[in-house]
Amino acid sequence: MSVPSSSSSASSTAYWIEWHSRLRGHEFFCEIDEDYILDRFNLTGLNLDVPHYAAAYDLINDCLEDTLDDATRVEVDRSARLLYGLIHARFILTQRGLAKMYEKYRLGHFGRCPRVLCGGQETLPVGLTDTPGMKSVKLFCPRCEDVYTPPARRHAAIDGAFFGTTFPHLLLHTMPELVPRKAAGSGFEGVPGGARGTPLGAGMGAGADTLSRYVPKIFGFRVHHASREHHLQDKVAAALGVQR
């Protein structure tokens, strides 16, 4: 991650973690419990991935002596963000971390699914790889089970590995009641919530039927190539044994 360093503002704040969570675009992060960071067992192996590991660890815990020269200080600052992100990826898979992230999910901190027929379903952050520095954070929609680019550009600078590939699926696995209703028997495609639609400016209607699928039509007539693809999708669904 190449985030412009701002070591001067770091030293002006009392708590590094508090300062870090207030940074622009960091609203997806939850605050890691202090005792989780202090338990060295939880950090096993991270010293191999993070340069200046000891100094970065001290910076996160606000006990770094200010004797470093500026160049090293910038590197340590960067390492501390990387270390915090990697600890975050581990922490949100614990029971305590899942509970904290669930609370953020419930409050809608991660945004909504851009897909119209998902009806404003809340999303969860996900990484496409667990290796840091590869891909930015993405959003996973539990309703359509797909990943999307976050709409805000500031999130393009957040590393996806700080959330990991597992997190949203483990959350849904431990709390199956969060899985949105998918096997509804509605045969009518394309228009969830009846033909009324949502009034202008009302945004997204809640409770859209997941099984509804957008059907392209020209002056009311179905388009051939799309119908062919939908027919194939129906066959795949039948082959996978999906209850529709």
Added chain:
Amino acid sequence: MSAWDPSSSSSSETNSENPSWIHWYCNLRGHNFFLAVPDDFIEDDFNLTGLSGVVKYYTAALEMILDLEPSEPTSVPMPDENMIRADAELLYSLIHQRYINTKQGLFHMAHRYQAGEFGRCPRLGCGNCAVLPVGRFDQTGMDTMKLYCPRCIDIYHPPDPVYVQIDGAFFGSSFPHMLFKTFPELLPSINRYFPKPPTHAQVPFDAADYWVYQPKIFGFRVHASAPDSPKMQWRRWRSGTRFLEHPSGPSYA
């Protein structure tokens, strides 16, 4: 009449001090997806058949759009200026919807689509496919403008909040499909695959071809009997989709 181009600040045919209503309207914030409908299209009464029944102050609204002097008030009392303005917008949305479905309108919109002016699909597995504006209904006041991705055959909310007040009737429900019927060569292929996993030096950030997401917990897929197992992957299936992995994933074959 050339397509309205947002990059050129003032087009040659209108002087910048006194632009026409149509150019003023298309230059408003959030209106940059609109085409400037040529005057001769609007002046042809045949193109406006039936619209006089939808718009209340039809004549006054049409005069406002065409920058004509208001005609002599007849027996009908002259309505409020704001009501005429609202009706002019309403009338323009319906004229715009008809115009972009004509050969000329489709041609201009196809050019803008090729330039990617309408944005990209937010779905990661679509590999930054360009999208087209679409309405869910042809009537005004029903729903806002959405974006149609031809790759996943799905519609999305525009990411930028300036578009949340744009009526879907400006584009109508048929427009993107009409465009791809007219210009089938613009339909994106989904059948291109990387011969081997791409390295990050080869492909730009997030550029990948069509793939379907496979959720995994510590590298393992969830069993189909579990309540949280994936059940919607079939809906992203397109002819030629062979593998439920993103290309940079470790188990991509």
